[in-house]
Amino acid sequence: MIKIHHLTKRYEKLTAVDDLSLDIQDNEIFGLLGPNGAGKTTVIHMLATLLKPTSGSASVNGFDILKDSAKVRSSIGIVFQVPSSDDLLTGYENLKVHAFLYGVPAEIREKRINDALELVGLTERKNDQVKKYSGGMRRRLEIARGLIHEPNVLFLDEPTLGLDPSSRETMWEYIQKMVKERKLTIILTTHYMEEADLLCNRIGIIDRGKIIALGTPRELKSKISGDTVRLKTKMQNADIAQLKNLDFVRKIEFIDEQVVLSVDDARRNIPEILKHVEVEYVEYATPTLNDVFLKLTGRTIKEQQAEGGFMERYVQYDRN
Amino acid sequence: MSSMIEISTYFGKIYALWLREFKVYLREKSRLVASTFTPLLWLFVIGNGFGSSTTLTSLHAIDYQKFIFPGIICMSVIFSAVFFGSYIIWDRKFDFLKSVMVAPVSRGTIFTGKTLGGMTNSLIQTTILLVVGVIIGIPFTPLSIVETAAVILLLSFALTSLGLTIGSYMTSLEGFQMIVSFVVFPLFFLSGALFPLDKLPEWLSVLTTIDPATYSVDALRQIILGIGSKPLGIDILILVLYTAGLGLLGTLSFRRMKAI
Numbered sequence: 001m002i003k004i005h006h007l008t009k010r011y012e013k014l015t016a017v018d019d020l021s022l023d024i025q026d027n028e029i030f031g032l033l034g035p036n037g038a039g040k041t042t043v044i045h046m047l048a049t050l051l052k053p054t055s056g057s058a059s060v061n062g063f064d065i066l067k068d069s070a071k072v073r074s075s076i077g078i079v080f081q082v083p084s085s086d087d088l089l090t091g092y093e094n095l096k097v098h099a100f101l102y103g104v105p106a107e108i109r110e111k112r113i114n115d116a117l118e119l120v121g122l123t124e125r126k127n128d129q130v131k132k133y134s135g136g137m138r139r140r141l142e143i144a145r146g147l148i149h150e151p152n153v154l155f156l157d158e159p160t161l162g163l164d165p166s167s168r169e170t171m172w173e174y175i176q177k178m179v180k181e182r183k184l185t186i187i188l189t190t191h192y193m194e195e196a197d198l199l200c201n202r203i204g205i206i207d208r209g210k211i212i213a214l215g216t217p218r219e220l221k222s223k224i225s226g227d228t229v230r231l232k233t234k235m236q237n238a239d240i241a242q243l244k245n246l247d248f249v250r251k252i253e254f255i256d257e258q259v260v261l262s263v264d265d266a267r268r269n270i271p272e273i274l275k276h277v278e279v280e281y282v283e284y285a286t287p288t289l290n291d292v293f294l295k296l297t298g299r300t301i302k303e304q305q306a307e308g309g310f311m312e313r314y315v316q317y318d319r320n
Numbered sequence: 321m322s323s324m325i326e327i328s329t330y331f332g333k334i335y336a337l338w339l340r341e342f343k344v345y346l347r348e349k350s351r352l353v354a355s356t357f358t359p360l361l362w363l364f365v366i367g368n369g370f371g372s373s374t375t376l377t378s379l380h381a382i383d384y385q386k387f388i389f390p391g392i393i394c395m396s397v398i399f400s401a402v403f404f405g406s407y408i409i410w411d412r413k414f415d416f417l418k419s420v421m422v423a424p425v426s427r428g429t430i431f432t433g434k435t436l437g438g439m440t441n442s443l444i445q446t447t448i449l450l451v452v453g454v455i456i457g458i459p460f461t462p463l464s465i466v467e468t469a470a471v472i473l474l475l476s477f478a479l480t481s482l483g484l485t486i487g488s489y490m491t492s493l494e495g496f497q498m499i500v501s502f503v504v505f506p507l508f509f510l511s512g513a514l515f516p517l518d519k520l521p522e523w524l525s526v527l528t529t530i531d532p533a534t535y536s537v538d539a540l541r542q543i544i545l546g547i548g549s550k551p552l553g554i555d556i557l558i559l560v561l562y563t564a565g566l567g568l569l570g571t572l573s574f575r576r577m578k579a580i
Contacts, residue, residue: 050579080415080419084414088343088347088348098336101337101424101425103329103333129347
């Protein structure tokens with residue numbers, strides 16, 4: 001469990017983290033979502049005892065980050081934004097060095113190293129020097145390294161930054177697999193909306209060092225007006241208006257030739273709509289976390305690369 | 321029992337840090353080649369070049385190349401040990417240092433592991449030079465080899481500490497190289513590696529007295545060639561004091577070094 005209490009980091013002219021308080025529960029996958037420079041990494045560095053806060057305090061696994069920093073370090077794993085393994089060593093050797101640094105007992109050292117390599121799918125390449133690894137493999141090796149001492153808490157700082165879309169999806173699969181196989185509290189920072197949405201139980205949206213919204217991805221998205229369903233039908237508008245009686249329908253509009261419904265949970269409720277309406281086609285869109293961020297700050301989070309199609313999920317029902 | 325585990329964990333950490341340095345050294349062949357090439361150049365070009373025209377009475381009837389041989393060993397240690405400090409800057413640049421800093425390892429342990437790595441490099445280079453020494457006809461005994469190794473370990477501990485201390489304060493490699501070239505050349509030239517120290521002008525002889533390498537050159541010349549200007553015990557004692565002092569300085573510098 002992680003408790004953050006009025007944590008502040010001030011540099012000469014800049015307040016990177018501004019009076020931040022937050023509790024993160026055991027076995028939670030918590031996402032800190034925000035644009036570059038929002039203070040995400042600074043929070044992680046303070047929690048990992050690499051950086052001293054200007055004021056405020058925090059505890060990780062019950063250990064104070066200032067008074068018990070060595071115990072904090074023993075109980076956490078961390079994957080940095082920039083891979084930090086030694087290029088000239090093999091994947092296996094990097095893990096071995098860290099197993100020693102974390103005092104993993106000799107009798108289980110080999111097993112831990114091999115299990116970690118297996119978990120991230122690097123067993124085949126374990127005797128290759130890291131300089132021969134791809135970007136995605138390096139990130140996965142970092143994860144294996146973060147897990148070598150079986151920490152309770154794992155920090156993932158922008159785990160897919162700079163990876164191409166297919167490597168990112170592979171990375172997500174490995175993170176999800178890891179969560180399934182191990183009991184872990186994960187704090188993940190990202191500026192990718194869909195990453196936070198896909199992986200996290202709970203998200204804190206951070207901007208200019210402050211948490212400006214906190215909740216499950218669904219809660220955050222419900223701050224926006226709900227899902228949008230568009231359909232085209234030959235039925236009369238008066239008949240369509242009957243849909244208002246369904247409890248998940250919030251609003252009905254007729255725009256051009258289309259019917260536009262604001263509904264809760266479109267994905268589950270479209271079949272219900274289809275029972276009442278004979279449609280030519282139907283499509284829906286869910287609000288994204290980007291919409292949430294836009295609503296809260298009036299700005300969008302700039303994506304660094306082309307996205308892989310998670311942003312919009314349109315489904316077409318064709319009944320002909 | 322638990323203290324036994326703590327001790328073995330502690331040595332495990334140092335071992336791991338050393339192992340990493342050692343493997344990197346073995347895999348970066350250019351490091352080994354470059355650090356051996358320069359001393360050989362001095363030994364053969366300067367050694368033979370000056371040797372053919374120098375007739376110093378104080379050389380004790382030993383030819384110049386043999387006279388500078390112990391000094392050239394020290395030179396290779398001076399350069400490689402002090403420049404080893406740049407690897408702490410590389411570690412920071414490549415973020416490896418961050419991954420060590422975030423592990424439950426004390427700064428003193430990190431310093432010790434790194435220093436042992438640097439000392440190992442010096443020892444490997446010295447071994448190569450000793451083989452070259454045998455080829456040019458230096459008479460070695462098992463005892464003189466062990467004593468040489470001991471002096472080299474002391475000198476390389478002191479100078480690796482010095483290099484790492486400088487490295488811990490620097491963020492740029494260019495800056496490090498600038499500063500270090502102001503350190504290594506005086507260390508080398510003032511050590512008496514290339515000339516006898518007994519007829520120097522007063523001001524120069526003061527400078528040579530401050531130079532820790534002076535004592536290693538003098539010690540090695542006694543061990544290998546049987547000639548020297550100070551008692552061997554005094555040389556060793558002063559080297560030990562320098563080693564302890566610079567080791568302490570390095571540990572303290574690593575403690576205050578920022579993690580990021």
